[in-house]
Amino acid sequence: MNTLSYGLLGLLARRESSGYELMLRIQPFWQAKHSQIYPLLAGMEEKHLLSSRWVQQSDKPDKKIYVITELGMQKLREWMYMPIAPSVTKDELSLRTFSLWLSDIGIAFDIYEERRKIYLDKKQYFEGILQGIPKDMCHFGNKEFSNYILASKGLMMAETELKWCDWVLDLLKQHRMQTTSVHKQ
Amino acid sequence: MNTLSYGLLGLLARRESSGYELMLRIQPFWQAKHSQIYPLLAGMEEKHLLSSRWVQQSDKPDKKIYVITELGMQKLREWMYMPIAPSVTKDELSLRTFSLWLSDIGIAFDIYEERRKIYLDKKQYFEGILQGIPKDMCHFGNKEFSNYILASKGLMMAETELKWCDWVLDLLKQHRMQTTSVHKQ
């Protein structure tokens, strides 16, 4: 069983979901495509960690709802005592930043302004999540506590990323002003 | 050519390196093992993006130094105009946090205190990097500028992660105090 499987088990322990819905729920914390999740869920059902039923829908396509079994809950509880792998990040922007000195300042502006928008969207996404969480439910032992602290982390990180982007854009603006004033002299 | 290859090309454009050194240099921004990097570099040499020479060392094992070619520089410059993929993060702690309500508060303390140490190390690592960068070199067009803004981001992110961890640990402490006082009443 890999980490993603345990993550899906954890989401299903909170409430039953379709594969499609699980894919959307896990996105903000672990980017996985439907083509990875569907076979994984099928495998977990074969191992009796999950059970499923088809639900007919009139306006939308039929969906397969997965429910966690007692064996699944057992495996999930065991997972909580296992060592946690360090976080892995792969951000092309960091690698691109290494080679910034090769291109002109216009490209640099485009790159960080584009990224700024992404961070702003991210910030607003987590602000929306936090607004939907009733604050009196946010204490340890409650399922809402996890949503609360995860959304708070998402918001804090997005705010920092946004701050960094603005700072970089300021440095670029300062440089552009200095070089144009040199031209005028 | 994948993103990691361009990242390695970008590092080699700044200065020549061995495969081992490249593995260490790219770690903070893109986690890749030597077993992935060595065959990649060999492939890039076959495509004439790099050239290599063996350097003998008396105290340490011999090393193969890679140098970027003019063709490699050309490919790297072209890359700077291509769209940038969004950042991908896989953090087991986030998935573990979903299922926090299943385990007792002692486990929760262990988990976030362990992570706190990692964030503190990360913060100190980037502080060290920043201290080694001469501030007068930190403007656009200079190679040091990239190091400066990347290390600044690393530091800002680590500080935020640390702040978040302390905040979570505080919430856990508050909860523990409330529940023990209930027991006393």
Add this chain to the structure above:
DNA sequence: GCAATCATGTAAGGCGTTACATGATTGT
């Protein structure tokens, strides 16, 4: 009309990890 969302699935191939293999030097 065209794109997006909802919904599930498979197949091929590329990306990445773990393990194997070797071997000297340095620090605990």
Add this chain to the structure above:
DNA sequence: ACAATCATGTAACGCCTTACATGATTGC
């Protein structure tokens, strides 16, 4: 003694992405 660091490489396997396949509904 034992672990860590330096240094390069290969092989097997698992993770993950891209593309293929289908099809209804909703909004622009």
